[in-house]
Amino acid sequence: MNGNLVIIRLGIAFLSMLMFTMCNTGDNVHSYEAETAERASGVSENIDKEASGGTTVELMNKGQFVCFRNLPTADKIAIRYATENVGVFSLSVDSQPGLKVNIHSSGSFEGSFLYAVVDVNIPRNGSVTLSVEEGDVALCIDKILVGKGDFGLPPDIWNLPKLEVAKGPFVADWDSLSNYYSAPDWWREAKFGAWSHWDPQSMPEYGDWYARNMYIEGHWQYNYHVEHFGHPSEYGYKDICNDWVIDKWNPEELMKLYMDMGARYFMAMGGHHDNFDCYDSKYQPWNSVRVGPKMDIIGIWEKVARSHKMRFGIGFHSSPPRTWGQFMTVRYTADRDGDKAGVPYDAMQTILDGKGKWWEGMDPADLYGPEHDVMDPLLSPFANQFMWRVDDAITKYHPDMIYFDESAGDSYLDLGVNMGLGFLAPPLIANYYNKSMTWNNGKLDVVFNAKGVGGRYNSFPNNPALIPIVERAMVKSTEFYIESEIMAYPFQTERSLSDWHYKKGAPYAQADEVIWGLMENVSRNGSLLLNIPQHGRGDVDEEAVRICHDIGAWLKINGEAVYGSRPFEVWGDHQVLFTRNGGYVYATLLNWNDSAITLKALHSGGTTVGDVTEVVMLGSDIPFTFTQNADGLMVKPSGEVLPLAGIENASLSSRYRVLRISHTKGWMNDDDPGVTATGWKRYCNLNSGDYNNDLTVSERVGDVWSCSFEGKGFDIIAPKEQGAGSMEILIDGNSHSIVDLSTVGERLPQRVVCQVANLAPGKHTLSIINRKGKVAVDALCFR
Template identity: 30%
Template structure:
């Protein structure tokens, strides 16, 4: 079993050390910047009630929440049937890890992130630190281990995520009435520590995480690292709290030094400036940057608008909206991490599967301009502008026939027409400019093609832009012009 002494030794043995000056030497692996598209997986006990969203474990103990009333009506009072009682119901009888990873490959993904432990504290992997895990309870299977073994038979990179930090307070509301969440508790208990919920926007909020909890968080995360050796580790929110600063630096040095030992560079994806800029991958949840960035980043979002896990009331996004998101993110120097939520039995819902396969079919044709691409001198053109920041997905962005996004690879510029509804497309960024000193395009265009359509369109370069005549199209999804330069 890993110890705090082991963690200190590895974290301080170099080449990385647990301080921001050292961790700032982090370099993002080349494969991640070339991959562009990954799959997130939220699957756990919350998939059993499949009601509203993955925060069921918290909300079922809040007396004015819909989950509270639903739980009492469906399963009985929380004192008699608590969240822990979903564990025997989580049997995962249809879980087929090889089927999952082959579906992700068919979707065009290059890596995937199964959630190892969500806020509810149930570990989806083999652990010596708690018996509340998928090997000793529920499905009696090492979910994470089986997925990693399946990934080894494919080209997918194996990554994982920990959402343990929020467990400090996630069951705290169960202490406010007569429920199965009761004190006293000891370390290792499923609901422990069930503290009152702090202001999660306050970086110094009370009750301050205890040293015992912080050490448990560190041990669990390093155990996860050592046992499964993920290539990227994702942290959800709340590790930006001041209490996590020192343990997080220790964890990062431990993980990055382990990557050196394994001969595979490792990375940490984080939100809310939890880590010092330059020491990991910046993460944006359900949102994007308005402009291309000089640093690499990742946007994580879900296939449904209203939940990360499977529920019976999912508000699915369209295939077009997800492809728009992918193009927008890649054009601005980022990756898209798209979440799916399997059912409690381990099967992936039909609609999720259909959407993933449709994205894969689009990428078979247009992926040339996505994978291994880089940002161009500008991310795009057109009237549609995005808002910087997280949680910007209440409704899909509405694009016009003038909205075009760019990437570049080799000798070619790729122009993605977001809404190809007109017979003629004008790319104003490629206009002939009489002023050689202006910061505009002055290169020589050799050829223009439409990926996947097998025809060479008519085109001419004018002072208004590169004017391209479109042939009849069979799909309303975005199309890609491959513009080859001399």
Template identity: 25%
Template sequence: MTDQQDLERIAAVIETGPYSDTWESLAAYEVPRWFAEAKFGIFLHWGVYSVPAFGNEWYARHMYVEGRPEFEHHRATYGSQDEFGYADFIPSFTADAYDPDAWAQLFREAGAQFVVPVAEHHDGFAMYDSGRSRWKATAMGPQRDVLGELAESVRRQSMVFGASSHRAEHWWFMNGGTLSPSDVLNPATADFYGPAQSQAMQPNDQFLIDWFLRTIEIIDTFEPQVLWFDWWIEQPAFEPWLRKIAAYYYNQAVRWHRGVVIQYKYEAFRPGTAVYDIERGALGGIHPTVWQNDTSVSRNSWSWIEDHDYKSADEILAELVDVVSKNGVLLLNLGPKPDGTIAEPEQQLLQTIGRWLGVHGEAIYGTRPWQIAAEGPTEQRSGYFTDSSATRYTASDFRFTSRKGVEGEFLYATALDWPADGQLRVASFGSNAGLVGGAVADVTVLGHSGELAWSVDPDALHVTLPADRPSSFGVTVRVEVAPAEPGKRRTGFHL
């Protein structure tokens, strides 16, 4: 099928609706319930950039930029860039230990509900059997459809499969190699490194159509329920193509009978037409619609490198609890090694998260924001890229979630540390705060089934915590709310 025939086929799908490629039509989109309730997913940056394992996943660009540490490292380790270029790493990207079933089992044990591997990063190497490029994992390196295999394994574990596209940035990503001797302008590899144009220029029609059709190819081949985009799609040249992608994707999802999610940064999509994503970030309060924080287990790289600055499990769990309290979802990134193994520290982080969710998942999965997101003295920065250093929370810092069902209403307060004296005080649940909306009928600590002493007075809910901690991070109290009885102060010693 020619590009023109493919474009006509796509236009026919858009024309038959129910979504058309206008922002007004796309505003009818609704975030699917599965995503709003999932709360936690796994992101994967795995590709040729995992081979040099130096700096970060932008090695493909930085190795050609004079003055960058990667430039000098490359020359000292592999030789000059015109003798050993980025493409020469591909044979070492073997994936010979890649076991997608083991990956999926690990992600499921971690409590993840969806998985989003990178289909193609800025470097231009497709991790699937693309019909639009010879530079792909099925023909070079692993010589396997690593994306397709993972899709099957993830779905067998009853998780939702998604994919991310970082192709837009390839317009300029390799342009450093045009300024000094390198293989970037070699005719034999021009279809891999190109266009290598200036970032100051908008992409031309040839690039835009190819980018568009590569995106449609991912949709058609894998039927992902998450489609994640990096930031450069906010350039004006992409705008009409984004509307077409959204209309096509949403229309196909109707035919699949599945709810899907497009994730974007900054202002690439109109509010309400897709899901807003904040890279390594946080919000100051509850967002009116479901949003996402994509972050990584490491502060200094999204891909495998030798000297990761790993976050602790407590830091990641604090991010998860904070995001969920503000109507968000956490997408946590890992970076497998070039042979397909996941580093032991990253496995341990996931296993710790999974154990915590096994105890506290009731306060996370399927919950909704409460009237307020937080209480406590610790100030948290909001916006993009706020995770450069760990925030030190106290036992007086809480994040709230809620749940309504046939059993009644439950409120959850997760303290981001364990109080040294074993006494928990939640001011927002005090009767004078006027937030609970009824009497406190019962209080329990998640993970504890024994007796618990608690009381409510005008100033706070007071809870004497059990001697044995249910988990290593924080503590969650569940409050059952009953209709208020005027003038009655609740106190008790309850099971």
């Protein structure tokens, strides 16, 4: 402090001590009135009957401050303030570097207050200075609370500390994540999930992105809103949230529908871009427990899903770019034309405007954000809040998967906003994986979905080398777009039967279209997550129910081509899609016309299929004749094939049929069910003569590939090539041999590199350990 600063003192030592004596509000929390603090010259008091001591201290100009001295040891401070501004002020402890505290408008410099709560380390007899520096906003200080533990205040969601990654084996680094993660067995087996893409935006029943577009003058959703609810300056999105009634929501009935549809996992909407949380959110007061339904929607979904032994997931759409950058920023405007021209939309309201209304005591800025531009959403205070909200949900509900409607990278623009999770992604993933292991008894058994990993909306254009690493570190996801080729690592595609949020009169995709998309995904190593749109009140249309029943009826007959399957060496074409399962090859026929068909990929002498021994059409007892030669497998029914029973969709029941093909080369592929190969890399579409056109490869000594099997022996199939390394073979934990995969001359695919016979009957475990250089596993042939 310089000589120009006047320190206010009392002449009597006793009164001086009294002024700085704490008013104890609890065992660990102590209160100090601002008018008792030291202050800079020119800092005045303001009479305010709503202030705890009847007055506040005004910090209006740069350089003004108040200083609280002789404080007890504390790790938290709460500042009660009033302001008409949005921005920051400065806080420093003793001589430590200062920090900026985020504040919102309380609506006035007097009569209305908010708390800023900040984690700080205050030593015994330490001092705290609150000041207005360059770029800070003016405010009035009522009092401070200092202490430890819970202050009895809600979390200040705009001043949260950095979220630390939970302790565990995963660290917030893409390389580390990819080296130790692999998609769990349940995910690889499931293939098909149901999604409840349902939140307050469903209430108007007028389509997706309603919470944004209702604030864009002239937009068709804005026009609808004005006509049916009123102008957004008077009836805004917060009012839709409050008026969201879900009296027709029957989660038990819907879960049975999803299961009848054939779904093996379920995703619920945790929060959309609108910034409303559909659960008992600690860090977002605008949530379904406090506003609108007054129900913990995610908590209810979770219990119902678990009761049906359905894998449960939560979708998080309220990412910083989407919410802070795109949905919030259009709300700080007003009409340009008409009777309401220049009248601010309701996002500009403050906590003071809520007095006497249904939302009294709630800050609209917590839902709409403070006024800001679209720049740097990942550096906003909202970004850290987002991290805590995700952590809160996973801690409460232990989801088997979490989904982000956001890219994993950070390198493309959408509506002028730089999209992606960017540097937030690795800590989000590491925190989730580590926490999940605590509730899964040390087992990593969860899935993290994010978008933009390669493909059409690639978010890594500036660092393409990261793409295969990120593909191993999580399960990438795409919206509607299906990967064009077989992918080395499993992925997910999301689609909806109709609009993402329910829209009256919108057409539905029919069951045959859904099955086509499902099989396209599965044939390329993917899964399909399907949204069944719900009315605002929670029920679904009868047409949607019928479509779900048709999908389920088809899967009950043909599910062996789907659940637990893996891609074949080629995915197929627009007439047939291939999968493998249990040693069989499955051919899903598209638009089959009850006649002969030639499957060129199943020609004799192929790298994966041996001699075909039987062809059966699932759901039919009509025998099929076949001929296999160098041109393919020619298949023909010996009589009329009747449509599948129990399916209303005529195209699906008669034209979408599945052939199960038995052959003599039913080996176990290198990534078939039961295989674990953490840290190994997958390669597909190799066209180099390897079984199923793919390999699992290790370039790190110590990597372990393993599987369990029953049999008396096996052959290990692997390529041999120049410069290859060696691997150790263990059977039931005992070393059997060291195999050298190097050779001289040309590469030799599908070599039998190890043979084991005369094992005792029963179950065994095979482990293959990289002992030197680069090694690969192609397939196993059991005896």
